Structures are given as structure tokens and as C-alpha cells.
Amino acid sequence: MSTRKISVFEILIWILLPVIILLAVSPYVVGFKIKSEYAQTVNRFADLLQMDMQIEEYNQGFYSSDAVLSLSFPDSPEKLYLNEKIIHGPVSLGLLNQHQLPFVVAEVNGELDVEKSEIDFLNKLFSGKSALMYQHVLAFNGDIKTQLYSPSIQSTFENSHERITVTSSGALLNHLINDDGIKGDFSLPSLKVKSDSTLMTVDALAVNFTAREGDNQLMVGDSVISVNALEIDSELEQFALKSFAARSVTSDNNELINSGTQISISEVLASNHKFGPLKFNLSLNGLNAQSLHQLQSLQQQLNEKRSQGIPEEQLNAMLMGQVMMIVPDLIKQAEIRVNPFSINSELGRLESDMSFSITGIEANTPADPVLLMQAINFDLNLSIDEPLIKQIISWNIQNMQSTGDVITPSSQLVSDNLNELVKEKWLIKNEEIYLSEIKMSQGQMLVNGKAIDPLQQIISNTSTQ
Numbered sequence: 001m002s003t004r005k006i007s008v009f010e011i012l013i014w015i016l017l018p019v020i021i022l023l024a025v026s027p028y029v030v031g032f033k034i035k036s037e038y039a040q041t042v043n044r045f046a047d048l049l050q051m052d053m054q055i056e057e058y059n060q061g062f063y064s065s066d067a068v069l070s071l072s073f074p075d076s077p078e079k080l081y082l083n084e085k086i087i088h089g090p091v092s093l094g095l096l097n098q099h100q101l102p103f104v105v106a107e108v109n110g111e112l113d114v115e116k117s118e119i120d121f122l123n124k125l126f127s128g129k130s131a132l133m134y135q136h137v138l139a140f141n142g143d144i145k146t147q148l149y150s151p152s153i154q155s156t157f158e159n160s161h162e163r164i165t166v167t168s169s170g171a172l173l174n175h176l177i178n179d180d181g182i183k184g185d186f187s188l189p190s191l192k193v194k195s196d197s198t199l200m201t202v203d204a205l206a207v208n209f210t211a212r213e214g215d216n217q218l219m220v221g222d223s224v225i226s227v228n229a230l231e232i233d234s235e236l237e238q239f240a241l242k243s244f245a246a247r248s249v250t251s252d253n254n255e256l257i258n259s260g261t262q263i264s265i266s267e268v269l270a271s272n273h274k275f276g277p278l279k280f281n282l283s284l285n286g287l288n289a290q291s292l293h294q295l296q297s298l299q300q301q302l303n304e305k306r307s308q309g310i311p312e313e314q315l316n317a318m319l320m321g322q323v324m325m326i327v328p329d330l331i332k333q334a335e336i337r338v339n340p341f342s343i344n345s346e347l348g349r350l351e352s353d354m355s356f357s358i359t360g361i362e363a364n365t366p367a368d369p370v371l372l373m374q375a376i377n378f379d380l381n382l383s384i385d386e387p388l389i390k391q392i393i394s395w396n397i398q399n400m401q402s403t404g405d406v407i408t409p410s411s412q413l414v415s416d417n418l419n420e421l422v423k424e425k426w427l428i429k430n431e432e433i434y435l436s437e438i439k440m441s442q443g444q445m446l447v448n449g450k451a452i453d454p455l456q457q458i459i460s461n462t463s464t465q
Contacts, residue, residue, distance in 0.1 A: 038086070
């Protein structure tokens with residue numbers, strides 16, 4: 001009696017057959033899991049983006065499902081609609097073409113439905129094309145990797161009073177959401193907006209960011225924004241900047257929030273003058289987290305009341321009263337420093353530093369403006385060349401003009417304003433440089449050695465507004 005030998009090939013078949021069957025059936029099983037967790041994923045995005053997102057439709061299939069989402073911004077009646085195709089895992093072979101591992105819970109491909117969203121501006125800008133395409137990759141460990149792409153624009157349209165042409169390269173956003181929070185980057189290589197009266201160009205806009213929910217349930221992290229060049233050319237004014245970079249960092253410190261901002265600009269062209277480099281470093285430490293929550297809640301309440309049609313003047317009065325009750329607790333442990341704030345220019349140089357802190361305010365100290373004023377420690381030092389401060393005063397006068405046409409103030413008017421500041425001892429002239437030193441401690445204020453009642457100064461400024 002002979003026995004047939006089982007070949008290695010047959011063994012492999014019997015091993016692979018259950019795997020193949022499992023892979024064929026598993027997308028259907030995974031589809032049920034995805035459907036049950038899809039709402040959680042949508043809510044996760046809504047919380048991060050601070051938007052209202054709703055699932056309008058969800059049609060489950062064997063290997064993939066289709067969904068329609070609606071997205072609305074705060075204080076806006078308009079809705080955006082997103083069409084999504086959800087490819088069920090555990091294997092998505094299409095990811096191999098993107099040089100990614102194919103073993104995922106799901107791959108979600110979506111795009112903005114411009115026609116259904118019925119937003120006239122997007123229709124004009126993208127000429128009926130999809131304004132946004134994106135992909136989410138949901139990993140087995142809970143990570144969500146996202147890439148969003150907005151295509152290039154070449155569009156001309158009419159608004160209420162002029163013709164506008166928009167030319168833009170494609171914009172790309174990548175981000176990763178995991179247990180540590182969210183991190184990502186955004187890039188827009190070029191943008192040009194031209195109207196009958198104005199031309200604006202942006203070159204190499206880039207953003208990098210990380211964020212997470214801190215111990216105080218507030219978002220903390222850091223971000224960097226950079227622009228290679230920005231130019232605005234209008235009939236009335238020309239403005240340009242080069243090599244702009246801004247970094248901000250926010251962190252927890254027990255029940256307090258610390259933050260810092262650094263800004264640098266290599267060159268600014270404004271009012272036919274060249275400025276730069278410019279540096280500005282600000283640290284704002286010790287803000288009360290609970291007070292920040294109260295301000296956020298107050299903002300939400302105001303938005304709700306605004307949507308109910310309450311007049312803006314009434315809302316502003318409500319806001320001022322409640323903010324004044326929150327501010328003492330917000331800043332009672334705050335330390336603010338500006339060092340340096342410096343500008344070089346063809347007109348001269350400006351150098352300044354400032355520090356602000358509050359001492360002697362305890363948790364049970366009443367929110368009394370007089371007590372708060374007595375607890376303030378303030379120190380400001382300023383040095384500025386005469387041609388530069390005259391230009392700054394000229395800009396300030398222009399900004400205060402109530403007429404529609406901006407009129408350049410006369411040199412005599414600028415000089416009169418500058419002389420008034422010297423007369424009132426807010427500035428001291430030393431040859432061609434103007435200096436100012438302002439100190440405040442224990443309720444006493446010294447402006448270049450001259451004692452000033454800070455409360456009386458505040459009351460006087462308020463009454464003249």
C-alpha cells in the first residue's frame with residue numbers, strides 16, 4: 001500500500017487559505033466596527049477644530065462605506081458638506097502607492113461638495129471644482145494621520161464694485177492626531193490677489209504646530225509661522241515685508257498658564273521708508289487657567305446672545321462689566337516681559353523693554369481696582385530717534401482721522417504733538433534721541449521722574465474718549 005506525500009505547495013495552500021478567507025471577510029466585520037466608532041472620530045475632529053460637525057448620511061457597504069458630513073463655523077449660518085468614502089481595513093492596498101504600510105483600520109478619502117455647500121464665494125474661486133480633498137488613515141493604535149489638499153487657483157470674478165483675480169499654488173496640510181495631541185504643518189508656496197485698486201502677493205507661507213490638551217483642559221503647545229515675502233500695493237499705500245517669522249509657546253504651570261512669543265522681520269517697507277531688522281520678544285507667564293475658562297465661557301454666551309439679535313452696544317456693556325470682574329483673578333500672579341522690542345530703520349532706531357507683575361494679591365483679596373493698582377509693578381524704558389518718532393506720530397494722527405480719505409498730517413502738526421509729549425514729561429529729549437522711563441510701584445507712578453496719579457490718569461483718559 002502506497003501513501004501519497006503532501007507537497008510543500010499544498011501545505012502552503014492550506015495555511016494561506018484561511019488567511020485569504022479571513023482577509024476577504026474581515027472588511028465586512030471591520031465595517032461594523034468603523035461605523036460604531038465613526039461618530040467618535042467625527043466628535044474628536046469637531047473638538048479639535050472648534051466647529052460643529054454632524055453625520056448627515058452613512059451607507060455601509062461590504063468593502064467600503066459612504067458618508068456625508070456637514071460642518072458649520074461658530075456665528076455662521078452657512079454649512080459645508082463633505083463627501084467621504086471609507087475603505088475598510090485591515091488591508092488597504094491603495095496605501096502602497098503612497099509608500100505607506102497597508103495594514104490599517106480604515107482609509108477615508110473625502111472632498112468638499114462645493115455645489116451642495118452653496119457658498120457663492122467658493123464657486124467663484126474654484127469655478128465649480130472641488131475646493132478641498134483629503135485623506136484620513138486610521139491606525140490600529142488609535143492614531144489618525146491626515147493630509148488635506150486645496151488645488152491651485154486661477155480665477156477672475158466680479159464682486160459688488162470691482163473685478164478680482166486670484167492666482168494661487170496648491171495648499172497642503174499634514175497633521176497627526178494621537179494620544180499626545182496633534183502636530184502638523186501647512187504650506188502655501190504662492191498667492192496673488194489682484195483687484196482694480198490693490199495687488200497683494202504672498203510668497204512661501206508655512207506653518208508648523210503641535211498642540212495638546214493640558215492639565216487645565218486648555219490647549220497648550222507651540223507653533224511657528226513664516227513668510228518669505230508679503231507685498232501689498234494699492235493706490236494709496238505700498239507695504240512689503242521680507243523674512244517674517246513668529247513663534248509662540250504655551251505651557252501649563254500647575255493652575256497657571258505660561259506663554260511666549262518671538263517675532264522677527266528682516267525688512268519692512270512702508271510709507272516709502274525702509275525698516276528692519278525688527279525683533280519682538282514677549283513672555284506672558286502666570287495667567288490663571290480658571291479665569292481663561294471663564295473668558296471662553298463668556299465669549300460663547302455673547303455669541304449666543306448675538307445670534308438672538310441683541311444689539312452690539314448692549315453686548316459690549318455686558319462684556320465690559322463681566323471682564324472687569326474676571327481680570328483681577330486672571331492677572332494676579334502674572335508676569336509680563338517685553339525684551340527686546342527693537343527696530344532699525346532709515347529714520348533711526350527704536351529700543352524698548354518692559355516688565356509688569358503683581359505682588360501682594362492673595363486668593364481671598366477682593367477684586368478692588370484700587371488694591372489692584374497698588375499691587376502693580378511696572379517698568380518701561382524707551383529710546384527712539386527723532387525722525388522715527390515723528391513718523392510714528394504721523395501714522396497715529398492718520399489712524400485717528402474720521403474721514404474716508406487719509407490725509408498726511410503737516411510737519412508742523414507732527415512737531416506740535418511731539419512737543420506736547422515733551423512738555424508733559426512723557427518724553428525727554430537728549431540731542432536727537434527721545435527717552436522715556438516709566439515706573440510704577442505701590443500705587444505710585446513716575447514718568448521720567450515726575451509723579452503722576454495713575455487712577456486720575458485713567459479717569460482722565462476715559463472721560464476724554
